Amino acid sequence: MIRSAIELPAGPEDHTVARLAALATLAWMAEALLPSPLPGLKPGVANIVVLYARFRLGLGAALWVSALRVIGGSLLLGTFMSPGFALAVAGTLGSALGLVLAAALPGRWFGPPSHSVLAALGHVAGQLGLAAWWLIPVSGLVWIVPVLAGGAVLFGAVNGVVVAHLLASPGETPPAVSR
Amino acid sequence: MIASVARTMRPGDWGVLAAAFAGVAALASFAWSSPLGDRVVVRRAGAVYAELPLRRDVRLAVPGPLGNSVVEVSRARARVASDPGPRQLCVRQGWIQRSGEVAMCLPNQVSIEIGGGRRPYDSLSY
Numbered sequence: 001m002i003r004s005a006i007e008l009p010a011g012p013e014d015h016t017v018a019r020l021a022a023l024a025t026l027a028w029m030a031e032a033l034l035p036s037p038l039p040g041l042k043p044g045v046a047n048i049v050v051l052y053a054r055f056r057l058g059l060g061a062a063l064w065v066s067a068l069r070v071i072g073g074s075l076l077l078g079t080f081m082s083p084g085f086a087l088a089v090a091g092t093l094g095s096a097l098g099l100v101l102a103a104a105l106p107g108r109w110f111g112p113p114s115h116s117v118l119a120a121l122g123h124v125a126g127q128l129g130l131a132a133w134w135l136i137p138v139s140g141l142v143w144i145v146p147v148l149a150g151g152a153v154l155f156g157a158v159n160g161v162v163v164a165h166l167l168a169s170p171g172e173t174p175p176a177v178s179r
Numbered sequence: 180m181i182a183s184v185a186r187t188m189r190p191g192d193w194g195v196l197a198a199a200f201a202g203v204a205a206l207a208s209f210a211w212s213s214p215l216g217d218r219v220v221v222r223r224a225g226a227v228y229a230e231l232p233l234r235r236d237v238r239l240a241v242p243g244p245l246g247n248s249v250v251e252v253s254r255a256r257a258r259v260a261s262d263p264g265p266r267q268l269c270v271r272q273g274w275i276q277r278s279g280e281v282a283m284c285l286p287n288q289v290s291i292e293i294g295g296g297r298r299p300y301d302s303l304s305y
Contacts, residue, residue: 105191106191108189109189109190109191110189110191110192110195111187111188111189111191111192112187113187113188113189113192113195113196114189114191114192114195117195117196117199118195121199142210143210143211145206145210146203146206146207146210146211149202149203149206150200150203150207153196153199153200153203156199157196160192161184161187161188164187164188165183165187168187
């Protein structure tokens with residue numbers, strides 16, 4: 001076997017990001033298989049992993065986990081480059097924007113639930129924005145907006161509380177160190 | 180369980196949550212209620228018979244095949260006050276005031292529809 005001339009050494013943080021991305025992908029796919037009363041209304045458990053990465057490893061790592069999750073998940077589900085994939089990417093970009101905005105909040109007062117709710121609302125905004133611009137006339141979307149936004153706030157808060165508990169649980173050590 | 184949830188929520192988190200729910204409520208009231216109309220369109224046999232502004236209280240008799248249907252406008256609302264039809268569906272519908280709302284007296288071929296404002300989607304007229 002010929003050795004590759006290009007070496008990309010992966011550090012411990014890269015491994016952690018990859019592992020979290022795999023976990024997020026799994027959670028996302030499991031959720032994609034579950035029936036939903038409304039398209040787009042989902043608890044978003046994969047975001048627990050993204051949010052965990054956000055607080056354990058930082059914003060950059062969280063964005064990596066999120067990006068790898070949407071690409072990897074769509075490849076595995078066979079939706080890569082489909083309209084559904086475009087919607088997923090728009091949602092991911094929206095939630096990334098939410099996380100970036102949330103980073104400006106003082107951490108003393110605003111914990112994971114705030115980040116989670118902002119990211120969830122960004123996700124809905126990104127998806128609806130693309131859907132309105134590209135797929136569905138706006139008038140057909142208006143009535144569903146409060147349902148999706150309300151779901152985002154509710155599930156976002158729940159996921160945020162879950163992450164806050166994960167971070168606060170005793171014996172919790174940063175995965176980069178535990179490796 | 181509730182106590183531990185309350186512990187993990189920082190003060191700002193409650194603020195974000197409250198603001199988000201208030202935003203959703205505002206969104207819902209905006210998206211789910213059509214605005215009040217400003218006029219009523221009276222149709223007879225499919226053709227527009229009269230257009231009345233809701234600002235002025237008025238009663239209008241609309242002749243149909245069975246007799247007169249009486250349309251009444253009062254306090255920015257409209258209704259079919261009386262109708263010669265057998266089932267009185269349009270009369271029993273009562274007052275309508277939101278843009279896009281319709282009351283139809285099919286036997287007498289008379290209908291009233293609130294117009295004006297931002298017109299919502301309506302499968303009847305689409």
